[in-house]
Amino acid sequence: MSSIKICGKTIRSLEHENKRITQLEKEKIAFVRAASHELKTPLAALRIMLENMQLNIGEYKNRDQYLAESVAQVDRLAAMVNDVLCSGSVAEQALRQEKRLRIDKLIAEVVEDYVLLAKTRGMTFHG
Template sequence: YIYSRFVTRPIRQMAAVTTTMQRLEKDAHYPVNSSDEIGVLGRNINELYQNLWQTIRSLEHENKRITQLEKEKIAFLRAASHELKTPLAALRIMLENMQLNIGEYKNRDQYLAESVAQVDRLAAMVNDVLRSGSVAEQALRQEKRLRIDKLIAEVVDDYTLLAKTRNMAFTVNTEPTTIRANRDMMRHVISNLVSNAVRHGDAGSVIKITCNQHELAIENACKPLTKQQLQHVFDPFYRADTQAKQSPNNSGIGLYIVKILLDAKGLEYEFAPHGQGMRFIVKL
Protein backbone atom coordinates (compact mmCIF):
# COMPACT_ATOMS: atom_id res chain seq x y z
CA TYR A 1 0.00 0.00 0.00
CA ILE A 2 2.78 2.43 0.93
CA TYR A 3 4.72 1.60 -2.26
CA SER A 4 1.53 2.04 -4.31
CA ARG A 5 0.96 5.52 -2.85
CA PHE A 6 4.63 6.37 -3.45
CA VAL A 7 4.24 5.50 -7.16
CA THR A 8 0.79 6.94 -7.78
CA ARG A 9 1.28 10.28 -5.97
CA PRO A 10 3.62 11.81 -8.60
CA ILE A 11 1.43 10.39 -11.35
CA ARG A 12 -1.67 12.05 -9.86
CA GLN A 13 0.32 15.29 -9.48
CA MET A 14 1.45 15.01 -13.09
CA ALA A 15 -2.14 14.46 -14.21
CA ALA A 16 -3.23 17.59 -12.32
CA VAL A 17 -0.42 19.65 -13.87
CA THR A 18 -1.18 18.46 -17.41
CA THR A 19 -4.85 19.39 -16.82
CA THR A 20 -3.81 22.97 -16.07
CA MET A 21 -1.56 22.84 -19.16
CA GLN A 22 -4.59 21.90 -21.25
CA ARG A 23 -6.13 25.18 -20.13
CA LEU A 24 -2.92 26.92 -21.34
CA GLU A 25 -2.16 28.45 -17.96
CA LYS A 26 1.23 30.13 -18.32
CA ASP A 27 2.54 29.19 -14.87
CA ALA A 28 1.77 25.48 -15.23
CA HIS A 29 4.88 23.49 -14.31
CA TYR A 30 5.56 20.00 -13.02
CA PRO A 31 8.00 20.03 -10.06
CA VAL A 32 10.73 17.50 -10.81
CA ASN A 33 12.15 16.03 -7.60
CA SER A 34 13.74 12.84 -8.88
CA SER A 35 15.91 11.49 -11.67
CA ASP A 36 13.96 8.26 -12.25
CA GLU A 37 11.61 7.57 -15.13
CA ILE A 38 8.86 9.77 -13.68
CA GLY A 39 11.34 12.63 -13.22
CA VAL A 40 12.51 12.28 -16.83
CA LEU A 41 8.89 12.25 -18.00
CA GLY A 42 8.18 15.37 -15.93
CA ARG A 43 11.11 17.24 -17.46
CA ASN A 44 10.00 16.23 -20.95
CA ILE A 45 6.48 17.50 -20.23
CA ASN A 46 7.85 20.81 -18.97
CA GLU A 47 10.09 21.24 -22.04
CA LEU A 48 7.23 20.34 -24.36
CA TYR A 49 4.97 22.88 -22.65
CA GLN A 50 7.63 25.59 -22.88
CA ASN A 51 8.08 24.88 -26.59
CA LEU A 52 4.32 25.07 -27.03
CA TRP A 53 4.23 28.50 -25.40
CA GLN A 54 7.12 29.73 -27.50
CA THR A 55 5.23 28.64 -30.61
CA ILE A 56 2.06 30.37 -29.38
CA ARG A 57 3.97 33.60 -28.72
CA SER A 58 5.59 33.42 -32.15
CA LEU A 59 2.22 32.91 -33.81
CA GLU A 60 0.69 35.80 -31.87
CA HIS A 61 3.57 38.06 -32.92
CA GLU A 62 3.28 36.95 -36.55
CA ASN A 63 -0.49 37.46 -36.48
CA LYS A 64 -0.05 41.02 -35.16
CA ARG A 65 2.58 41.71 -37.82
CA ILE A 66 0.34 40.41 -40.63
CA THR A 67 -2.63 42.38 -39.30
CA GLN A 68 -0.53 45.55 -39.23
CA LEU A 69 0.73 44.91 -42.77
CA GLU A 70 -2.85 44.47 -43.98
CA LYS A 71 -3.85 47.76 -42.37
CA GLU A 72 -0.87 49.48 -43.99
CA LYS A 73 -1.78 47.98 -47.38
CA ILE A 74 -5.31 49.37 -47.11
CA ALA A 75 -3.99 52.79 -46.09
CA PHE A 76 -1.49 52.68 -48.94
CA LEU A 77 -4.15 51.82 -51.53
CA ARG A 78 -6.34 54.66 -50.30
CA ALA A 79 -3.42 57.08 -50.45
CA ALA A 80 -2.48 55.82 -53.93
CA SER A 81 -6.04 56.30 -55.18
CA HIS A 82 -6.12 59.84 -53.85
CA GLU A 83 -2.67 60.64 -55.23
CA LEU A 84 -3.59 59.41 -58.72
CA LYS A 85 -6.98 61.11 -58.77
CA THR A 86 -5.69 64.70 -58.78
CA PRO A 87 -3.26 64.50 -61.75
CA LEU A 88 -5.78 62.45 -63.73
CA ALA A 89 -8.43 65.13 -63.22
CA ALA A 90 -5.95 67.84 -64.25
CA LEU A 91 -5.01 65.86 -67.34
CA ARG A 92 -8.66 65.40 -68.32
CA ILE A 93 -9.36 69.14 -67.97
CA MET A 94 -6.32 69.98 -70.08
CA LEU A 95 -7.32 67.57 -72.86
CA GLU A 96 -10.97 68.71 -72.86
CA ASN A 97 -9.94 72.36 -73.15
CA MET A 98 -7.62 71.48 -76.02
CA GLN A 99 -10.44 69.59 -77.71
CA LEU A 100 -12.75 72.60 -77.37
CA ASN A 101 -10.06 75.13 -78.38
CA ILE A 102 -10.60 77.16 -75.22
CA GLY A 103 -8.29 80.12 -74.58
CA GLU A 104 -4.63 79.36 -74.17
CA TYR A 105 -5.27 75.67 -74.76
CA LYS A 106 -5.50 76.41 -78.50
CA ASN A 107 -1.71 76.08 -78.40
CA ARG A 108 -1.90 72.32 -78.74
CA ASP A 109 1.80 71.73 -79.24
CA GLN A 110 2.59 73.19 -75.82
CA TYR A 111 -0.19 71.45 -73.94
CA LEU A 112 0.24 68.12 -75.70
CA ALA A 113 3.83 68.13 -74.44
CA GLU A 114 2.58 68.92 -70.94
CA SER A 115 -0.01 66.14 -71.23
CA VAL A 116 2.66 63.63 -72.24
CA ALA A 117 4.79 64.73 -69.28
CA GLN A 118 1.80 64.27 -66.97
CA VAL A 119 1.20 60.77 -68.35
CA ASP A 120 4.87 59.94 -67.81
CA ARG A 121 4.63 61.08 -64.18
CA LEU A 122 1.53 58.96 -63.66
CA ALA A 123 3.20 55.94 -65.27
CA ALA A 124 6.24 56.36 -63.03
CA MET A 125 3.99 56.57 -59.97
CA VAL A 126 2.08 53.41 -60.95
CA ASN A 127 5.38 51.59 -61.54
CA ASP A 128 6.59 52.66 -58.08
CA VAL A 129 3.38 51.34 -56.52
CA LEU A 130 3.60 48.00 -58.35
CA ARG A 131 7.30 47.62 -57.60
CA SER A 132 6.82 48.36 -53.92
CA GLY A 133 4.26 45.56 -53.66
CA SER A 134 6.44 42.96 -55.39
CA VAL A 135 9.55 43.87 -53.40
CA ALA A 136 7.65 43.72 -50.10
CA GLU A 137 6.28 40.26 -50.96
CA GLN A 138 9.79 38.97 -51.69
CA ALA A 139 11.40 40.70 -48.68
CA LEU A 140 11.77 37.58 -46.53
CA ARG A 141 12.26 35.02 -49.29
CA GLN A 142 15.53 33.65 -50.62
CA GLU A 143 17.53 35.03 -47.71
CA LYS A 144 21.24 34.31 -47.62
CA ARG A 145 24.42 35.65 -46.04
CA LEU A 146 25.02 39.07 -47.52
CA ARG A 147 27.95 41.50 -47.38
CA ILE A 148 26.29 44.85 -46.69
CA ASP A 149 29.55 46.79 -47.20
CA LYS A 150 29.87 45.44 -50.75
CA LEU A 151 26.22 46.26 -51.47
CA ILE A 152 26.80 49.83 -50.28
CA ALA A 153 29.75 50.16 -52.67
CA GLU A 154 27.54 49.03 -55.59
CA VAL A 155 24.78 51.52 -54.75
CA VAL A 156 27.20 54.42 -54.24
CA ASP A 157 28.73 53.67 -57.63
CA ASP A 158 25.23 53.86 -59.17
CA TYR A 159 24.59 57.32 -57.69
CA THR A 160 28.04 58.87 -58.12
CA LEU A 161 27.15 60.46 -61.48
CA LEU A 162 23.90 61.95 -60.14
CA ALA A 163 25.77 63.29 -57.11
CA LYS A 164 28.35 64.97 -59.38
CA THR A 165 25.61 66.85 -61.21
CA ARG A 166 24.90 68.56 -57.87
CA ASN A 167 28.62 68.89 -56.99
CA MET A 168 28.14 66.37 -54.18
CA ALA A 169 30.54 63.65 -53.06
CA PHE A 170 30.48 60.50 -50.90
CA THR A 171 32.67 59.55 -47.97
CA VAL A 172 32.26 55.85 -47.26
CA ASN A 173 33.66 54.22 -44.12
CA THR A 174 32.59 50.59 -43.94
CA GLU A 175 33.78 47.43 -42.24
CA PRO A 176 33.18 43.90 -43.55
CA THR A 177 29.57 43.41 -42.45
CA THR A 178 27.56 40.25 -42.99
CA ILE A 179 23.87 39.68 -42.26
CA ARG A 180 21.29 37.16 -43.43
CA ALA A 181 18.82 38.92 -45.72
CA ASN A 182 17.26 39.06 -49.17
CA ARG A 183 19.69 40.83 -51.48
CA ASP A 184 17.04 42.65 -53.55
CA MET A 185 15.30 43.82 -50.38
CA MET A 186 18.47 45.26 -48.80
CA ARG A 187 19.59 46.82 -52.09
CA HIS A 188 16.19 48.47 -52.42
CA VAL A 189 16.49 49.91 -48.90
CA ILE A 190 20.04 51.21 -49.36
CA SER A 191 19.28 52.57 -52.84
CA ASN A 192 16.26 54.51 -51.58
CA LEU A 193 18.22 55.99 -48.68
CA VAL A 194 21.18 57.00 -50.85
CA SER A 195 18.81 58.43 -53.49
CA ASN A 196 17.07 60.56 -50.85
CA ALA A 197 20.42 61.75 -49.50
CA VAL A 198 21.49 62.88 -52.98
CA ARG A 199 18.21 64.41 -54.11
CA HIS A 200 17.42 66.28 -50.90
CA GLY A 201 20.94 67.14 -49.72
CA ASP A 202 22.52 70.56 -50.11
CA ALA A 203 24.32 71.07 -53.42
CA GLY A 204 28.09 70.87 -52.97
CA SER A 205 27.83 68.89 -49.73
CA VAL A 206 29.27 65.52 -48.72
CA ILE A 207 27.15 62.43 -48.00
CA LYS A 208 28.64 60.32 -45.21
CA ILE A 209 28.01 56.57 -45.12
CA THR A 210 29.27 54.34 -42.31
CA CYS A 211 28.63 50.66 -41.70
CA ASN A 212 29.74 48.06 -39.20
CA GLN A 213 28.30 44.86 -37.74
CA HIS A 214 25.97 46.90 -35.51
CA GLU A 215 24.52 49.61 -37.73
CA LEU A 216 24.34 51.30 -41.12
CA ALA A 217 24.19 55.11 -41.11
CA ILE A 218 23.63 57.53 -44.00
CA GLU A 219 24.01 61.24 -43.28
CA ASN A 220 23.52 64.26 -45.53
CA ALA A 221 23.67 68.01 -45.11
CA CYS A 222 20.28 69.67 -45.58
CA LYS A 223 17.63 71.65 -43.79
CA PRO A 224 16.59 69.34 -40.91
CA LEU A 225 12.98 68.19 -40.94
CA THR A 226 10.68 69.55 -38.25
CA LYS A 227 8.98 67.34 -35.64
CA GLN A 228 5.72 67.65 -37.53
CA GLN A 229 7.36 66.59 -40.81
CA LEU A 230 9.05 63.64 -39.10
CA GLN A 231 5.66 62.40 -37.89
CA HIS A 232 4.57 61.94 -41.52
CA VAL A 233 7.84 61.25 -43.32
CA PHE A 234 7.08 57.49 -43.59
CA ASP A 235 3.52 58.03 -44.82
CA PRO A 236 2.90 56.98 -48.44
CA PHE A 237 3.13 59.86 -50.93
CA TYR A 238 4.18 62.35 -48.25
CA ARG A 239 6.61 65.03 -49.40
CA ALA A 240 7.83 67.92 -47.30
CA ASP A 241 7.55 71.35 -48.96
CA THR A 242 11.29 71.58 -49.61
CA GLN A 243 11.36 68.04 -51.04
CA ALA A 244 8.44 68.77 -53.36
CA LYS A 245 10.27 71.80 -54.76
CA GLN A 246 13.57 69.95 -55.21
CA SER A 247 12.08 66.80 -56.76
CA PRO A 248 8.64 67.59 -58.22
CA ASN A 249 8.53 64.24 -60.07
CA ASN A 250 9.30 62.22 -56.96
CA SER A 251 6.39 59.89 -56.12
CA GLY A 252 6.94 60.20 -52.38
CA ILE A 253 6.82 56.49 -51.50
CA GLY A 254 10.56 55.85 -51.11
CA LEU A 255 10.70 56.05 -47.32
CA TYR A 256 7.35 54.27 -47.08
CA ILE A 257 8.86 51.31 -48.94
CA VAL A 258 11.95 51.44 -46.71
CA LYS A 259 9.70 51.30 -43.64
CA ILE A 260 7.68 48.35 -44.97
CA LEU A 261 10.81 46.36 -45.84
CA LEU A 262 12.66 47.05 -42.59
CA ASP A 263 9.55 46.29 -40.54
CA ALA A 264 9.08 43.01 -42.43
CA LYS A 265 12.69 42.07 -41.70
CA GLY A 266 12.36 43.16 -38.08
CA LEU A 267 15.25 45.65 -38.26
CA GLU A 268 15.11 48.74 -36.06
CA TYR A 269 15.73 52.11 -37.68
CA GLU A 270 15.83 55.81 -36.86
CA PHE A 271 15.55 58.95 -38.99
CA ALA A 272 16.37 62.15 -37.17
CA PRO A 273 18.13 65.52 -37.43
CA HIS A 274 21.88 65.33 -36.91
CA GLY A 275 24.04 68.46 -36.81
CA GLN A 276 23.24 70.53 -39.90
CA GLY A 277 21.39 67.76 -41.68
CA MET A 278 19.58 64.42 -41.36
CA ARG A 279 20.80 60.93 -40.55
CA PHE A 280 19.15 57.56 -41.18
CA ILE A 281 20.34 54.64 -39.03
CA VAL A 282 19.49 50.97 -39.55
CA LYS A 283 20.33 48.65 -36.65
CA LEU A 284 21.87 45.44 -37.97
Protein backbone atom coordinates in the same frame (compact mmCIF):
# COMPACT_ATOMS: atom_id res chain seq x y z
CA MET B 1 7.54 18.40 -23.36
CA SER B 2 3.92 17.30 -23.63
CA SER B 3 1.86 17.49 -26.79
CA ILE B 4 -0.36 20.09 -25.12
CA LYS B 5 2.63 22.33 -24.42
CA ILE B 6 3.86 21.88 -27.98
CA CYS B 7 0.43 22.75 -29.37
CA GLY B 8 0.18 25.76 -27.05
CA LYS B 9 3.57 27.00 -28.18
CA THR B 10 2.62 26.52 -31.83
CA ILE B 11 -0.71 28.32 -31.33
CA ARG B 12 1.02 31.27 -29.64
CA SER B 13 3.52 31.45 -32.47
CA LEU B 14 0.75 31.37 -35.08
CA GLU B 15 -1.26 34.01 -33.19
CA HIS B 16 1.81 36.24 -33.17
CA GLU B 17 2.23 35.76 -36.93
CA ASN B 18 -1.46 36.48 -37.47
CA LYS B 19 -1.19 39.78 -35.56
CA ARG B 20 1.89 40.73 -37.56
CA ILE B 21 0.18 39.93 -40.86
CA THR B 22 -2.93 41.89 -39.79
CA GLN B 23 -0.72 44.91 -39.05
CA LEU B 24 1.00 44.56 -42.42
CA GLU B 25 -2.42 44.44 -44.13
CA LYS B 26 -3.42 47.68 -42.38
CA GLU B 27 -0.17 49.32 -43.51
CA LYS B 28 -0.76 48.07 -47.05
CA ILE B 29 -4.27 49.57 -47.11
CA ALA B 30 -2.93 52.91 -45.85
CA PHE B 31 -0.21 52.84 -48.49
CA VAL B 32 -2.67 52.11 -51.30
CA ARG B 33 -4.94 54.94 -50.12
CA ALA B 34 -2.03 57.38 -50.04
CA ALA B 35 -0.81 56.27 -53.47
CA SER B 36 -4.33 56.60 -54.90
CA HIS B 37 -4.60 60.12 -53.51
CA GLU B 38 -1.24 61.08 -55.03
CA LEU B 39 -2.36 59.82 -58.45
CA LYS B 40 -5.75 61.58 -58.44
CA THR B 41 -4.40 65.14 -58.66
CA PRO B 42 -2.24 64.70 -61.77
CA LEU B 43 -5.00 62.64 -63.40
CA ALA B 44 -7.52 65.41 -62.78
CA ALA B 45 -5.14 68.01 -64.25
CA LEU B 46 -4.57 65.84 -67.30
CA ARG B 47 -8.29 65.34 -67.81
CA ILE B 48 -8.94 69.10 -67.62
CA MET B 49 -6.22 69.82 -70.19
CA LEU B 50 -7.55 67.17 -72.57
CA GLU B 51 -11.18 68.27 -72.21
CA ASN B 52 -10.25 71.90 -72.78
CA MET B 53 -8.27 70.94 -75.91
CA GLN B 54 -11.23 68.90 -77.11
CA LEU B 55 -13.53 71.90 -76.66
CA ASN B 56 -11.00 74.43 -78.07
CA ILE B 57 -11.22 76.57 -74.94
CA GLY B 58 -8.92 79.59 -74.59
CA GLU B 59 -5.22 78.85 -74.49
CA TYR B 60 -5.90 75.13 -74.96
CA LYS B 61 -6.57 75.83 -78.65
CA ASN B 62 -2.79 75.52 -78.96
CA ARG B 63 -3.06 71.74 -79.02
CA ASP B 64 0.56 71.07 -79.91
CA GLN B 65 1.78 72.71 -76.70
CA TYR B 66 -0.82 71.06 -74.48
CA LEU B 67 -0.50 67.65 -76.11
CA ALA B 68 3.20 67.77 -75.25
CA GLU B 69 2.31 68.72 -71.67
CA SER B 70 -0.25 65.91 -71.57
CA VAL B 71 2.34 63.37 -72.70
CA ALA B 72 4.74 64.66 -70.02
CA GLN B 73 1.96 64.31 -67.43
CA VAL B 74 1.31 60.72 -68.57
CA ASP B 75 5.04 60.01 -68.23
CA ARG B 76 5.02 61.38 -64.66
CA LEU B 77 1.99 59.25 -63.82
CA ALA B 78 3.65 56.16 -65.31
CA ALA B 79 6.74 56.82 -63.18
CA MET B 80 4.58 57.19 -60.07
CA VAL B 81 2.77 53.93 -60.80
CA ASN B 82 6.10 52.21 -61.42
CA ASP B 83 7.40 53.51 -58.07
CA VAL B 84 4.30 52.16 -56.32
CA LEU B 85 4.65 48.77 -58.01
CA CYS B 86 8.37 48.55 -57.24
CA SER B 87 7.91 49.43 -53.58
CA GLY B 88 5.13 46.86 -53.31
CA SER B 89 7.29 44.23 -54.96
CA VAL B 90 10.20 44.90 -52.60
CA ALA B 91 7.87 44.70 -49.60
CA GLU B 92 6.35 41.42 -50.83
CA GLN B 93 9.77 39.88 -51.38
CA ALA B 94 10.88 40.90 -47.90
CA LEU B 95 7.69 39.52 -46.38
CA ARG B 96 8.01 36.21 -48.29
CA GLN B 97 11.62 35.83 -47.24
CA GLU B 98 10.82 36.75 -43.63
CA LYS B 99 7.93 34.27 -43.54
CA ARG B 100 10.11 31.52 -44.95
CA LEU B 101 12.68 32.08 -42.23
CA ARG B 102 10.07 32.19 -39.51
CA ILE B 103 8.35 29.04 -40.73
CA ASP B 104 11.69 27.22 -40.85
CA LYS B 105 12.36 28.33 -37.29
CA LEU B 106 8.91 27.25 -36.16
CA ILE B 107 9.27 23.84 -37.81
CA ALA B 108 12.69 23.34 -36.22
CA GLU B 109 11.30 24.19 -32.78
CA VAL B 110 8.34 21.85 -33.16
CA VAL B 111 10.53 19.01 -34.44
CA GLU B 112 12.96 19.57 -31.58
CA ASP B 113 10.11 19.32 -29.10
CA TYR B 114 8.86 16.09 -30.67
CA VAL B 115 12.37 14.62 -30.69
CA LEU B 116 12.59 15.22 -26.94
CA LEU B 117 9.13 13.75 -26.43
CA ALA B 118 10.01 10.72 -28.55
CA LYS B 119 13.23 10.13 -26.59
CA THR B 120 11.31 10.04 -23.31
CA ARG B 121 9.19 7.27 -24.82
CA GLY B 122 12.12 5.35 -26.27
CA MET B 123 11.48 6.41 -29.88
CA THR B 124 13.67 8.17 -32.43
CA PHE B 125 13.09 10.46 -35.41
CA HIS B 126 14.88 9.99 -38.71
CA GLY B 127 15.28 12.83 -41.24
